[in-house]
Amino acid sequence: MAVRSTFPAGLALDAHKQQACGAPIIELPQPPRVALALDQGSGYSAEPVVAVGATVAIGTLVARANHPYASALHSPLAGTVAAIETRDAATEGGRSVCIVIESDGSGRIDHRVRQAEGAASLSPDELIQWLRDAGIAGLGGAGFPTATKLAAGRARGTQTLVLNGAECEPWICSDDALMRSAADEVVLGAILLRRAAGAERCVIAIEDDKPAAIAAVTHAIERQRNAAQGDHDQRDDELTLAVVPAVYPQGAERQLITTVAGIEIRSGSLPADAGVICQNVATAAAVARWATRGEPILSRVVTVTGSGVEHPCNVRAPIGTPLSALIAAAGGYRGTPLRLIAGGSMTGRALPSDEVGVTKAMNCVLVATREDIGSRLGAVEMPCIRCGDCANVCPVGLLPQQLHRAAVADAHDSLRELGVRDCIDCGLCDYVCPSQIPLADRFRDARRRLNEADAMAARAADARQRHETRTHRLLEAAAAEQQAFESVRNRVRQSGDDPAGGTG
Amino acid sequence: MTELLLLALGASLVNNFVLSNFLGLCPFIGVSRRFEAAAGMALATLFVLTIASGLSFALWQWVLVPLHLEYLRTLVFILLIAGVVQFTEIMVRATSPLLHQLLGIFLPLITTNCAVLGVALLNVDRQHGLLESLVFGASAGAGFGLALLLFTALRERLDTADVPEAFRGAPVALVTAGLMALAFMGFAGLGAR
Amino acid sequence: MNPAALIVALLVAVALAVALGVALGWAASRIEPDSDSLVERIDALLPQTQCGQCLYPGCRPYAAAIASGEADIDRCPPGGDATVRALAALLDRAPRPVDPAFGAPKPAQVAWIDEEKCIGCARCLPACPVDAIIGASRHMHTVIAAQCTGCELCLPPCPVDCIELRPATATSLRYRQSRAA
16 A cells, blocks of 8 residues: 655665675674674663673573563573673664673573563563563564553553555665565564553554565465454454655654654654554564564664675674674675764764674664765865755754754754754755755754753752752741740740849 | 835835834944843833823823923923833833843833934924824834834844854844845835825 | 013922922832832742852842842852853843853752761751752761752761762763653
């Protein structure tokens, strides 16, 4: 079912996907060592539950999520915990505490992994708890814990589950490859996620430039319907496929929801408030793996691409595998790359080295040369010429030209009014600016400064409140003291024992 | 009715007191840096213009003319305007102390705003009746306010723009005012017969 | 000129002036100026450190002084240049750096009590303007870092100098709102 794009603007970008998408997914063997970052991309860290020297098997829980925004970590190797230390990692800031596990080559699987509970018979709340324990997090790039998102959706009432197979960013094609090869897993995951969310219907959205994936998922949905015929519990008529236009950033959550469900998510509110939950197709496939094999997230599909590798491809790598192993699987480096980027060319983040480990949020490694990204490197920023191209492409409908002016002047009121907090950081304004102004960086910086100012204002308001309470308390104490003194004095006078004498 | 409408149109747009007659330039330049202040000044001036217009007509018609004291009109009008402005200041101080701080000296200076005295004297010259005086005063105030608010909005934008060093502040503001005056010339001939 | 006409003219002018004067005087006495809202708006821009470096006993008295014109806007070192800029923007005055006569702007700091040295005398507790020190006589005292404004008022009362000021970290600055999700 084709859908006409309904979010404003956006831009059709050169995809650069055909290089990596031709071949089947390469299954990487177990590496000798993995480094699991405690922060797997959501910004919040899990806490280790094993000590250095502990023996672990495949699937053993090594870190527990004590915060709703962190996700649990399980060991993808059988071996020993070699270290828990701060290392280069693919997280914000480039460093994170990582659990380093050395393989002993045994391939031993944790006995708890073999149980494939009858997922179909679980209640939605039990499903959510299992997903939390399995460390299922958004594999689309944000790494947000799935259980937390689903729970929030259930609390507010969900009508629609959107499965995001759009994959709009250039260079990335891991979801495409996954849908082609494991469409049945995606469909099974969709059904389970729909039940966990309590949604009435589920829509799988795929961009129209992925015909093979569309065909694969269509057939998988048919197979699932045929298999479920007669079994009333399993039957799922409300699972449909929507083909969406390939316009960047179609795969951004709010934009995809606008296209598929026709709802615009209000500024400052969540999709869950509008009754929609969005999950990535790879997340759904991971849910299916857990349901059928009892496996928590132990690996993910990563696109290894760019002009800096010999043979761009997709690989399934255990979480924590050093990127050097992935690049080796792609035929090794070609020439000297300029940057190693986690993610695509629009929203990706440069990495400090190729020794960082794969994280749950890493959907692509872009080994970029000058011809891939060189046009913006060393660019000299020129004054804004008021061309308006930036406003023509903003998918949120903001005015980057005005925002830029407000960001440079650090005018917090203007920034708030113009909606700098609604910016989804897609980078399109930056991309089209003929004066090569680093708009995305400016807005990110402006948001940081706004947050700092808000935090300071909140602290100041709290301090003011406490000061006023204290002043009030001291006044009352003084008044009470005065009153007590006066009552004693009156009593003394009445009994006639006033040493000061007199009738006063 | 048409006469009153044309009078209003003339006073507010065609012969805008600031941009066509170049009266009242002191607050125009002095209070146009912050929109909050300019809005307050526009309202204050509108209030003063309307009241002063009406009261000055009343004084003229029922005190000065019967007593043959027409030659006292400048003195008497200024006294009246000063009183109205002082009353306005009391009201502003009571309702918004921030506005009072922002406007500062410009609030009492509405007394010396030649647009206010100009309206009062023009009412006499053109022999307007009471209703016409009030409409003339109110429209003059509205036109003044419009020009002031537009100018303020432009100046706020200019504050954060990349203006060459030599033009920053007053120079580019005056150039902008000149361009606005040119633009308002476009109203010339509107409502003419 | 006809003297009668001259007298009439003078009388009219004087009468008008007197009438206006009386009316204005009455209006001024009946309509109270409102200064609170301006003080509120100024106070909202101050950092609420309550340190007294501006030579006023707290942020609100300083805000009142600014509102009445008694004090200038550049006296607040904890607020730094950012606060002076914000005040200048509100009151439409020229921005300038903090007056060094009132203190040098310092980076955010929080007080820390060395528990090895603290003797539990409870003299620092009443000194804190925001009640950020908890403890009691002969019990260990400690500073609630999230509530401490870094005003340094607890340092003088301490007889053993066990309080020191440390740079505020992201953790100590994180403001935990009780109603946050």
